[in-house]
């Protein structure tokens with residue numbers, strides 16, 4: 256499709272509960288250079304490359320969603336920046352920004368961010384979420400089972416210096432980082448970055464006991480409130496999705512809480528996820544999915560088949576998730592890892 260040719264005009268994606276889907280999380284790989292203890296197991300087997308959608312197919316899927324009213328796309332994974340030639344996907348999706356798409360963004364572990372900053376900016380990316388669970392090199396390396404925090408910090412500095420808006424995502428882990436969270440909030444806010452805390456979700460077998468990792472965020476908030484004043488941001492928080500934001504009076508920064516376990520915000524859900532193999536998961540916490548790869552590779556008219564698949568997905572989107580934290584050894588009800596579905 257040539258520049259400027261695109262205009263959304265088809266019927267919007269609305270599910271059976273009246274929720275309009277305007278946000279797509281598109282996973283471009285299941286691979287990653289880290290092995291975070293809550294996300295992957297030590298020994299992961301990854302998909303054969305032939306099973307992945309090509310960059311052209313990923314572009315076609317994204318374009319189909321935008322033509323049905325999706326206004327925000329987040330590229331994710333696995334680690335999106337380890338996918339070969341990922342810069343060219345950002346470049347091609349950049350043509351949709353302002354042509355139906357309000358925002359093109361990504362979630363990254365930051366290890367390769369420094370070398371991608373210029374390309375991302377040129378593609379129209381203005382904000383990026385960087386996942387970071389510890390500032391201390393030793394703790395970071397334990398949580399990620401291998402990572403070097405200095406690479407992530409360099410990536411963050413490069414992004415900030417180039418003018419990208421960076422938000423830090425931190426999974427709260429009972430024994431590994433809960434006592435460091437206040438220090439991380441201070442660090443992020445001092446650099447003008449928002450921060451969001453996330454509860455561990457029971458996705459996939461990681462070889463770790465989730466009960467040893469899970470800490471309810473209301474408990475973390477109580478501790479933070481012994482030193483700071485947190486005021487809930489009561490406005491509609493457009494685009495905030497499941498995150499509930501507060502303003503920390505003493506630092507002046509924003510702090511979000513994603514609490515899928517302690518609170519359920521499914522009623523306002525505006526998103527779906529597409530995996531790197533082309534499956535639409537209508538809910539992160541349910542296993543129903545619809546295959547887009549067959550539509551792309553086998554249908555006589557792929558664009559028509561994609562549209563039909565999107566309609567089926569809207570009919571099948573469940574009302575809500577039903578996460579439950581279980582111990583190591585219990586079979587996870589959802590065998591998929593977060594890195595498969597795309598966080």
Ligand code: SAM
Nearest residue numbers: 294332333334362363364386424455456593598
């Ligand atoms: N590799 C990139 C990164 O880490 O930002 C993108 C993919 S990662 C799966 C997306 C987000 O999911 C990260 O913020 C990560 O911390 C979070 N995540 C992974 N597994 C999770 C789990 N079991 N519960 C809660 N969050 C999880």
Ligand code: SF4
Nearest residue numbers: 287289291294333364
């Ligand atoms: Fe990789 Fe992101 Fe999963 Fe960590 S959370 S293992 S960085 S995909």
